[in-house]
Structures are given as C-alpha cells and as structure tokens.
Amino acid sequence: MLPSFDDVSTTVDRFKPGIVYQRRRPLPLSTPKPTSDPVLQEPRRSTWVSQPPDRYGFSHSALQTTIDTIYVPKSYSEAFTEECWRQAMQDELRALQDNHTWDIIPCPFGVKPIGCKWVYTIKMGADGSLDQYKARLVALGNRQQYGLDYEETFAPVAQMTTVRIVMAIAVSKGWSLHQMYVKNAFLHGDLEEEIYMTPPPGLFSSSSTEACHLKRSLYGLKQAPRAWFEKFRTTLLDFTFTHSQYDYSLFFRKTDIGIVILLVYVDDIVITGSNSQLIEQLQQRLKSSFHMKDLGPLQYFLSLEAQHCPIGILLHQHKYTQELLSLVFRTLTQFLHLWRST
Amino acid sequence: MEVNLKLHHENGDLLPDPSMYRQLVGSLNYLTITQPDISFVVQQVSQFLQTPCQTHLAVVRRLLQYLKGTPGRSLFFSSGNFLQLEAYSDADWAGCPNTRRSVSGWCMFLGSTLIS
Numbered sequence: 240m241l242p243s244f245d246d247v248s249t250t251v252d253r254f255k256p257g258i259v260y261q262r263r264r265p266l267p268l269s270t271p272k273p274t275s276d277p278v279l280q281e282p283r284r285s286t287w288v289s290q291p292p293d294r295y296g297f298s299h300s301a302l303q304t305t306i307d308t309i310y311v312p313k314s315y316s317e318a319f320t321e322e323c324w325r326q327a328m329q330d331e332l333r334a335l336q337d338n339h340t341w342d343i344i345p346c347p348f349g350v351k352p353i354g355c356k357w358v359y360t361i362k363m364g365a366d367g368s369l370d371q372y373k374a375r376l377v378a379l380g381n382r383q384q385y386g387l388d389y390e391e392t393f394a395p396v397a398q399m400t401t402v403r404i405v406m407a408i409a410v411s412k413g414w415s416l417h418q419m420y421v422k423n424a425f426l427h428g429d430l431e432e433e434i435y436m437t438p439p440p441g442l443f444s445s446s447s448t449e450a451c452h453l454k455r456s457l458y459g460l461k462q463a464p465r466a467w468f469e470k471f472r473t474t475l476l477d478f479t480f481t482h483s484q485y486d487y488s489l490f491f492r493k494t495d496i497g498i499v500i501l502l503v504y505v506d507d508i509v510i511t512g513s514n515s516q517l518i519e520q521l522q523q524r525l526k527s528s529f530h531m532k533d534l535g536p537l538q539y540f541l542s543l544e545a546q547h548c549p550i551g552i553l554l555h556q557h558k559y560t561q562e563l564l565s566l567v568f569r570t571l572t573q574f575l576h577l578w579r580s581t
Numbered sequence: 582m583e584v585n586l587k588l589h590h591e592n593g594d595l596l597p598d599p600s601m602y603r604q605l606v607g608s609l610n611y612l613t614i615t616q617p618d619i620s621f622v623v624q625q626v627s628q629f630l631q632t633p634c635q636t637h638l639a640v641v642r643r644l645l646q647y648l649k650g651t652p653g654r655s656l657f658f659s660s661g662n663f664l665q666l667e668a669y670s671d672a673d674w675a676g677c678p679n680t681r682r683s684v685s686g687w688c689m690f691l692g693s694t695l696i697s
Contacts, residue, residue, distance in 0.1 A: 399614045400696060403656070403694075403695075406658055407658050407662070407664075407691045407692070407696055408691070410658040410660050410662070411659070411660060411661065411662030411663075411692060411694070413660055413661075543614065543615060546655075550660055551657055551658050551660045551662075554655055554656040555615050555654065555655030555656070556612055556614065556615045557652065557655075559611070559612065560652070561652075563608050563609075563612070563648075564645065564648060
C-alpha cells in the first residue's frame, strides 16, 4: 500500500524556503552532575555491637534451645523405654504411696472405675538449666459424674490486689517476706466421695477385678483443688489462725508479741509478720503437717519477680514479658500475612 | 493505643483464627498485675474476644510493640512508707460507642505504693 501523500505535503509546508534552519542542540543540564554514584555511597553505620541484656544472668535463647532439644514422651509406652522417665515415675509412685493415696481392693460390682494417665514434663531451673524430669499420675476427671463423684469444685485463690497490699504493708513496716511451696499439694487433700480408679500402668500387672479406692484427692479429679484448700484451711484454723473476711485465702494470727500473715495461692505460700519468732514457729508447724519446701525470702512468686533493694522492693514481670514477646514474634511469623495486612 | 481511637464491634474483617487473639489478650491481662499502664488498653481489647477483627489485632500489636520498646517497667514498694489509703477515679461520660456505658478507671495508693 502506498503512503498517502497528504501527510508529506503538510510536513513540507512547515519549512519555509529561503530560511536557514539550524539543528537544535540539546539544552545544557541545569543541575550539576553528582560527584559520585549514589549507589556506592554507604550510610554511616553505628559501630555499636548489639548484645542481649544480661538482666537475668543467663541468655534467654539458651532456655529455648534446652526446651526444644529434649523430647517429652506422650504416652506410657514411649516413656517406659527411657531410664530417666522410669525413675521419675518411680518417684511419683513413691510419693503417692507415702501419702496413702489409695487402697487396692476388689472393685465392687456395678462400679465402673475411672481411668488414669501419666503426664510427663521437664522442670527448668531459674537459670535455664534442666532441673528434673517430672512424671505425674492424673485421674481422668472428665469421666466423673456430677452428684455421684463430685459436688462442689470451687477453690479460692488470692486476689492480686491482696498480694500487692500484703507486700506493701510488709515492705513499709520492714517485715521479712518468706515464700514456701507445698510439694504434691493436691495429694494432701482428703477425699469424701467414693471414687474408684483403675490401677496405673506400671504399678503391677493389673487384673480387671482390682481397683484403687482413692483416699486422697489425686491430680485431675474435679474436686482436687477444693479438697486441698479445705485441708489447708482446717490445718491453719487448728494453728489458731483466722480467715480474712475480705479475701478467703488470706490468713492471719494476732498474738501479744506480733502478727503473722499468710497468703496462699494454691500451693504457693507467702508468709510475713512482725515477729520472726512467730514466723519460724509457723514454718515449723507447716513442715510437720505437709511436705513443704522452704524457698527462703520472696523472690519469684506466680511469675512476679521481687527484686530487693535498700529502699524497697521492685515487683516486675520482666521474664514473663520477654517470654510472651518472644513467643508472639516466633509463632506469629506463621501469621505474617495478618500482621502485614493490619 | 492511639489517642481518641474508639473501637467498635465489626471493625474491618474478622480474624480467621480468633483463638490466637484470645490467648494474646489473656496473657496481656496477666501482665497488668505489675503494669497498670497497659490496663486500659487491655480492657478495651478484651471487649472483642468474641468476634475479634483486624483493627483489634492492630491495637494488640501496637501494645506488644510498646511492651517491647519500654522494658523495665515495675511496681515499686518503698520501705518506710506511711500507710494511708488514697483513691482516685475517673469515668468518661458514656464513652463506649456500642453500649453507651461509661468506662471508669481508678487507682488506689497505700501511701506511695500503687495497689489497685
């Protein structure tokens, strides 16, 4: 197809004859050329070497790696193959027998015993090292029936406001704060209901006719926290302690030489008072009644860390915050799209 | 949380996995024991545990970044404290946009120590 000549004629018309046209030169750049290539120029960086704070005396990453490397078995058959877990189960069974948790009797006709299960975990020391292997026998409380196997399940714990008030009073009066811990706390509770449980795997070759008639509140039972608190309460009332009206888990005892205050949060106990002799006496009495562990002055209570300094006490949750943050930023990489889109 | 930000129900898209949001808010709730400065925000985001939305997660995320940025907050119990109870409270007038209820805040001091 031939080009249309109309277009050509119009272009030619723009150039008038007799006039010398000069070719246009490109305009000079108004901005001066950069002295160097901007890509090559590095920004000045800080020479500061970043390192994690040594607030807790150990690196937090060490704790994570220790937890991640140890395999925790999920069932009895898995745990039975390893010596450390077998030892842990032996310890637990011994504790159960020391507490006289059950009588082994033939199972009555028509009664279906509830099951039980081993739960395994590892305990960490405060410095992030492996403390102990822990095996715990729990009853399957979900098989219990209301009205038949249990009635009330409520158990009071200390309010956080009470914890702070007790600490504020103790610190401002210059009293010493002690912390104690009850080992196997729930096993101290007396059971009022008739509950039968199948013998745990590993105790003996279980025959189908025999069952454990429970005497103590085993872990996992619905009424275990209540039974333990009831036991602890009656024991303290025997020591001529009085309930606080405002918080049921606060006990105190007033004598001529001073006052002792006791605060209980399930199995963690905080003791303070104006007279060290009275505190000592209470600690001895508690030790004779329960399997107690004396943790010395208050340092770490319910993930609250108490830091003593000459003019008072700092109460903080740095460890809890750090663990929460690291957990969040670790797991939420999976949900990264959520974070981007918000 | 940003100043004067009012959170509503059904603010933006629903979260696909609300349990994560619930866990986060529950953990943050325990942190208010020694960090009363975050208690208002935790109260606000706790209102939406049933149907959390993206905007609510954004608030939680901002709170986490605040926690990360300001470590070392703690309660101080000073010794030699004069035990006198002081209490302050305040309420905004029908501040909640959903229910038109008032949100009240308070703080109580025993001497110089914050207890509640």
